[in-house]
Amino acid sequence: MVNMLKDRFAQGSRVGRNNMTAFLFLAPWLIGIFVFTLWPFITSFTMSLQETNLFVSKWVGLENYKQLLSDRRFIKSIQVTLKFVFLSVPLKLAFALFVAVMLKERFRGVNFFRSALYFPSLIGGSVAVAAMWTQLFGLRGVINDVVGIFGIRPRSWIADPSTALYTLVILAVWQFGSSMVIFLSGLNNIPQSLYEAAEIDGASRLRRFFHITLPMLSPIILFNLVLQTIGAFQTFTQAFIITKGGPLNETLFMVLYIYNKAFTASEMGYASALSWVLLFIILAFTLLILRTSKYWVYYEAE
Amino acid sequence: MKKFMPFLTLFVLLALSVSVMAQEKVELRVSWWGAETRHRATLEAIELYEQLNPHVTIIPEYAGFEGYQNKLLSQVLAGNAPDVFTSIMEWYPDLLAADAMVDLTGMIDVSGHNPQYVEACSYDGRMYGVNLSVNAMVMIENTTLLEELGVEPLEAPYTWEDMVAKWQEVYEKSGGRVYGAADFTATPEGMGFSILGYYGYSKLGYTTPFPFDDEKFTIQKADIQDFFQFFDDMRKTNAVAPVGISAMNDFSANSLLLQRMTAYEINYAGTYERYQDQTTDVLVPKPMPVGQDGRGGDLARPGLIFNVAKTSKHIEEAAKFIDWFTNSPEAARILKMSRGVLPTESQRGALSEADLSPVDIKVNEVIDEIMQREFLLAYVGPAGNHEISAVVLPELSQMVGFGQMTVEEAAEEFMKAVQ
Amino acid sequence: MTNQRHRILKFIFLIALTLIMLYPVIWLFLGSVKANNEIFAGGRILPSVWKWENYKAGWYALPRFTFGTFFMNTFKLVFFVVLGSIVSTTLAGYAFARLDFPFKNLLFTVLLATLMLPEQVLLVPRYVLFSKLGWVNSYKALTIPAFFGQFSGGFFIYLMTQFIRGIPRELDEAAVVDGCGTFRIFWHVILPNCKPVVFSVGLFAFMWSWNDFLNQLLYINDVGRFTVSLGLRLFLDSAAAVSWGSLFAMSILTLIPVIFVFYVGQEFLVDGIATTGLKG
Known part of the structure; x- marks a missing residue:
C-alpha cells in the first residue's frame, strides 16, 4: 500500500514528492478537522451572529460583539x-x-x-x-x-x-x-x-x-x-x-x-x-x- | 344455547388474543438523575411496571445531576430526547421555546395532586408535566448546638422578627463563635432568590404574583431594596454570618451549618436528609417564618417534574407510565421518599410509618404542617430568570456585603437586570 | 563528600515535598473509610471507626451493574482512544516537524486554534453532528475522532512536532544516504527515538479520556456502558444525601489504574535518544 502510494508520486520532483507525502502523513488529522471539527466551529460562529437559545434564533449581525x-x-x-x-x-x-x-x-x-x-x-x-x-x-x-x-x-x-x-x-x-x-x-x-x-x-x-x-x-x-x-x-x-x-x-x-x-x-x-x-x-x-x-x-x- | 358455548368461548379467546397481539411491543426510554437510593427505587418500580404491562419495555437512562441539563438540551435539539424525561421549573423557558414537551392534559389523572402543583407544571393552560415531589422551603435547626448554647428552639408559627431575634441570640449566647445563619443571599446559585419569593408574599404582603408571573418580573425597586436591607441589617447585628464566610456556603464541604458556624439553615425539605446524614448533631426541619396575620409564602414549586418528549413515538404509553408512577399505591411503596414527599394523596396514604426512616418521617411531618397553610402558585417566569436567581442576586448581595455598593445601588442594579 | 550530603538533603526534601503534595490525597483516602457524618464535620483527622465497607458499598451501589462493569467499559474505551491518538498524532507530528508542504504555517495555526475555542460552546453542535451520524449511545463518538487526531489532537501533534524537532537531523541524513524514503525514515529513525513522547501522548490520552466526563455523559445513555467517570457521578444528586464514603472509595479506586500505568511505563519516559546508527 505504502509503496503503491509512493510510486504514484515518484515522477514528481523531490520537493513535490515531499509535499504529497506530507499530506499523506497529515491525512488522518486533516480529514478529522473537516469531518469532526469544522462544522461545530462554523455553527458556533454563525450562532455568535444571532440571538439564540438554541431553539429560537434571530439574526442580529455583530450586535453580540x-x-x-x-x-x-x-x-x-x-x-x-x-x-x-x-x-x-x-x-x-x-x-x-x-x-x-x-x-x-x-x-x-x-x-x-x-x-x-x-x-x-x-x-x-x-x-x-x-x-x-x-x-x-x-x-x-x-x-x-x-x-x-x-x-x-x-x-x-x-x-x-x-x-x-x-x-x-x-x-x-x-x-x-x-x-x-x-x-x-x-x-x-x-x-x-x-x-x-x-x-x-x-x-x-x-x-x-x-x-x-x-x-x-x-x-x-x-x-x-x-x-x-x-x-x-x-x-x-x-x-x-x-x-x-x-x-x-x-x-x-x-x-x-x-x-x-x-x-x-x-x-x-x-x-x-x-x-x-x-x-x-x-x-x-x-x-x-x-x-x-x-x-x-x-x-x-x- | 349450550351448543353455542364452545363457539362463544372460542370467539372470546380469539378476541382476547387478537387484542393482546394488537398491543404491540413498546419501548420507552425514561431518564432521571439522582443518587443511588433513587436509582434503586426507580429501577425496582420500573420492573414492577413491566410485569404489570408485559408489552412495555422500559429503557432506564439515569445519571447524576451534573450535566443532565446539557445533555437534555442537546438531545432535544438533535430530536432524540428520551420519551419520558425529568426537568425542573428553571428549564421550562428553554423547553417551551424548543416545543419539546407534550401537552398531557386529560391523559393523566391528576385529581390526587394539589391543584396548585398541577398548574405550576402547566403553561398557558397546557399541562406539560407532572410533579413528582411535594417540596417546600424549611428552616433547619441544629437542636444539639442550641441546647449547648442554652438557646430555646424556634416554635412554629413564629414571625420574621422572632427569627431575627433568635439568630442574634445565638450569636450572643455563643460569645460570637456561632452565627444565627449564613447570609443566603450571597451564596452562588443558592437560596437567596427562593427566599426572596417567600419574603414577598409573607413579609411584604403580596397577594399578586411575586417576583414574577409567567411573562415578566413584577417586583418593584422598593421590594428588592427592602430585602437587601433586611439582610444587611442582619449582617450588622451578626444574626447572619459576614459575606467573607457566607459567600461559599454549601451543603457539604463548606457548609456553615455542618461546621457549627451557624445554628440555622434555610433550604428545601428535600435537602434535609443530606444535612442530617453529614453530622452527628440532631437537626430538625421547621416551617418558615410567617408575616402579619400569619401569612406564609410557601410556593407549590415542583421539586422534580416528569415530561413527555414531543418527539416520542409512544406518547400515550409514556403518559400511562407517568400516571402509574404518580398515582399507584404499589409504586409508592417501592419509591417511598426517594424523590421527596410523594405527589398524590393516594400515594402518600399508601406509606405507613414502617416504610419510612426517621429522617423521612421528620420530612413528612414538616411538609404536612406546611400543607395545612396555604400553598401559593409558583410561576415559570420570563426567559432568562434563572440567570437572575443564580448569578445576579448573589453577586449584588456580595457587593453590598463587602461594602462595594449601597443597598440602594444594588436595588437599582437589580431592577436594571430584570428589565 | 558534598555529593553525598547533597543526595541526602535532596532525599529529605523530596520526602517532605511528597508528603505535602499528597496530603489532599491522604485526606481523600481517610474520607473513604469514614462514616458520612465524620467527613465534613471537622475535628478529627483519623476516622473513629475504619469503615472499609465503604468500598464494598460503593462497588455494589447500583442494582444492575457494579463498578467492575464501569472499569471494563472504561478500559475498552480508553484503549481505542490511546491507540487512535498515538497513530494519528505521530504521523501528523512527523509531517510538521520534518517535511515541507504548502500552507504549513496556516495549518499549524489551525492546529493550535482547534485548542482555543472553549469546549462548552462546541458541545451542542457536535452532539447534533454525531447524532446525525448515528453515533449516539455508542463509543463511536468518543473513539473514532481520536483516530483522526481530534482528541486533544492539537496538544498531542504539537508535542510530537516539538519533540521530533529535537531529534538530530544527522540521523535522517544518514538514512537518506542509505537510500531510505520518507516512510522508512519515519519508521526506522524517528519512531524508535520517539518512545518518551509516544509514551507521554499515550499517558495523557489514557488519563484524559479516563477522567473525561461531559462528552461521555452526552454520548452514553445506557448505564451498562457507563465509564468510571460517569459511575462516580451516579452518587450525586442535586439535593439528596450523598454517600461520600462510597464516592471517595470509588474515586480512590479509579486512580489506581492510571497511577499503575504511569509507574510501570515511566521507563519509556526516560529512554533517551539513540545517537548512533540505525535500528532494524
Whole structure:
C-alpha cells in the first residue's frame, strides 16, 4: 500500500514528492478537522451572529460583539483570567521543571517519587477534588491550622475575595504533573556528554543548569509554555465545581462566564460571541509567545 | 344455547388474543438523575411496571445531576430526547421555546395532586408535566448546638422578627463563635432568590404574583431594596454570618451549618436528609417564618417534574407510565421518599410509618404542617430568570456585603437586570 | 563528600515535598473509610471507626451493574482512544516537524486554534453532528475522532512536532544516504527515538479520556456502558444525601489504574535518544 502510494508520486520532483507525502502523513488529522471539527466551529460562529437559545434564533449581525464591549462582567472575567494565567503558568512551569530536574537521574526510590508527585494530576476535576479543596481551604480546614501556628487568624480562603483566586492558582500548580512528564522526557534527550564536559570544566550545578539544561530544553519549555497558557485561559472546571465564579466575581473565568451565559441564561448566541473573542485573545498571546521564541529557543537540529 | 358455548368461548379467546397481539411491543426510554437510593427505587418500580404491562419495555437512562441539563438540551435539539424525561421549573423557558414537551392534559389523572402543583407544571393552560415531589422551603435547626448554647428552639408559627431575634441570640449566647445563619443571599446559585419569593408574599404582603408571573418580573425597586436591607441589617447585628464566610456556603464541604458556624439553615425539605446524614448533631426541619396575620409564602414549586418528549413515538404509553408512577399505591411503596414527599394523596396514604426512616418521617411531618397553610402558585417566569436567581442576586448581595455598593445601588442594579 | 550530603538533603526534601503534595490525597483516602457524618464535620483527622465497607458499598451501589462493569467499559474505551491518538498524532507530528508542504504555517495555526475555542460552546453542535451520524449511545463518538487526531489532537501533534524537532537531523541524513524514503525514515529513525513522547501522548490520552466526563455523559445513555467517570457521578444528586464514603472509595479506586500505568511505563519516559546508527 505504502509503496503503491509512493510510486504514484515518484515522477514528481523531490520537493513535490515531499509535499504529497506530507499530506499523506497529515491525512488522518486533516480529514478529522473537516469531518469532526469544522462544522461545530462554523455553527458556533454563525450562532455568535444571532440571538439564540438554541431553539429560537434571530439574526442580529455583530450586535453580540458590540454588546460585550460594555459588559462589565465580561471585562471582569478577562481581568480574572489574565491574572490567573500570569500567576499560574509561570509558577506551574517553574515548579514542574524544578521537580523534573530533581527526578531526572536514577536513584533509589526515584520511581516512587515520580509517581507520588504525579498523583495529584490524576485526580482531574472531579467532585472529590472540589470537596477536598473546599475542605482544605475552608474555615475548619488544615490550611488554617498551619497558618495558625504563625499567628494568622483563620478565615475562609475560598469565600474571601482577596484570596479565592489564589486557592485556584495553588490547585493548578498542585496538578503540575503533565508538564513534569513532558520536561522529564525532554531532559533525557539532552546528551549526557555535554554535562560531563562541563563537569570537567568545573562548572557548578547552577551554571550547568543555566548553560546546558535551559537552552537544550528550550523547545520543550516553549511547548509547555504555549500549551499551559492555552489551557490556563480555558480554566473552567475548577471554578465551576469549587467557587462558581464568586466571591465578588473574583474567580469568574472567561469560560465559566461563557458557560453561565450559554446554559444558565440561555444566551447561546452571546456565549458563542464571547468564545470567539476568547479564541482571538488566546491566539494573540500564543502568536506573541511563538514570535519571541526565536530569541530564546534553541533547536539543535536546525 | 349450550351448543353455542364452545363457539362463544372460542370467539372470546380469539378476541382476547387478537387484542393482546394488537398491543404491540413498546419501548420507552425514561431518564432521571439522582443518587443511588433513587436509582434503586426507580429501577425496582420500573420492573414492577413491566410485569404489570408485559408489552412495555422500559429503557432506564439515569445519571447524576451534573450535566443532565446539557445533555437534555442537546438531545432535544438533535430530536432524540428520551420519551419520558425529568426537568425542573428553571428549564421550562428553554423547553417551551424548543416545543419539546407534550401537552398531557386529560391523559393523566391528576385529581390526587394539589391543584396548585398541577398548574405550576402547566403553561398557558397546557399541562406539560407532572410533579413528582411535594417540596417546600424549611428552616433547619441544629437542636444539639442550641441546647449547648442554652438557646430555646424556634416554635412554629413564629414571625420574621422572632427569627431575627433568635439568630442574634445565638450569636450572643455563643460569645460570637456561632452565627444565627449564613447570609443566603450571597451564596452562588443558592437560596437567596427562593427566599426572596417567600419574603414577598409573607413579609411584604403580596397577594399578586411575586417576583414574577409567567411573562415578566413584577417586583418593584422598593421590594428588592427592602430585602437587601433586611439582610444587611442582619449582617450588622451578626444574626447572619459576614459575606467573607457566607459567600461559599454549601451543603457539604463548606457548609456553615455542618461546621457549627451557624445554628440555622434555610433550604428545601428535600435537602434535609443530606444535612442530617453529614453530622452527628440532631437537626430538625421547621416551617418558615410567617408575616402579619400569619401569612406564609410557601410556593407549590415542583421539586422534580416528569415530561413527555414531543418527539416520542409512544406518547400515550409514556403518559400511562407517568400516571402509574404518580398515582399507584404499589409504586409508592417501592419509591417511598426517594424523590421527596410523594405527589398524590393516594400515594402518600399508601406509606405507613414502617416504610419510612426517621429522617423521612421528620420530612413528612414538616411538609404536612406546611400543607395545612396555604400553598401559593409558583410561576415559570420570563426567559432568562434563572440567570437572575443564580448569578445576579448573589453577586449584588456580595457587593453590598463587602461594602462595594449601597443597598440602594444594588436595588437599582437589580431592577436594571430584570428589565 | 558534598555529593553525598547533597543526595541526602535532596532525599529529605523530596520526602517532605511528597508528603505535602499528597496530603489532599491522604485526606481523600481517610474520607473513604469514614462514616458520612465524620467527613465534613471537622475535628478529627483519623476516622473513629475504619469503615472499609465503604468500598464494598460503593462497588455494589447500583442494582444492575457494579463498578467492575464501569472499569471494563472504561478500559475498552480508553484503549481505542490511546491507540487512535498515538497513530494519528505521530504521523501528523512527523509531517510538521520534518517535511515541507504548502500552507504549513496556516495549518499549524489551525492546529493550535482547534485548542482555543472553549469546549462548552462546541458541545451542542457536535452532539447534533454525531447524532446525525448515528453515533449516539455508542463509543463511536468518543473513539473514532481520536483516530483522526481530534482528541486533544492539537496538544498531542504539537508535542510530537516539538519533540521530533529535537531529534538530530544527522540521523535522517544518514538514512537518506542509505537510500531510505520518507516512510522508512519515519519508521526506522524517528519512531524508535520517539518512545518518551509516544509514551507521554499515550499517558495523557489514557488519563484524559479516563477522567473525561461531559462528552461521555452526552454520548452514553445506557448505564451498562457507563465509564468510571460517569459511575462516580451516579452518587450525586442535586439535593439528596450523598454517600461520600462510597464516592471517595470509588474515586480512590479509579486512580489506581492510571497511577499503575504511569509507574510501570515511566521507563519509556526516560529512554533517551539513540545517537548512533540505525535500528532494524
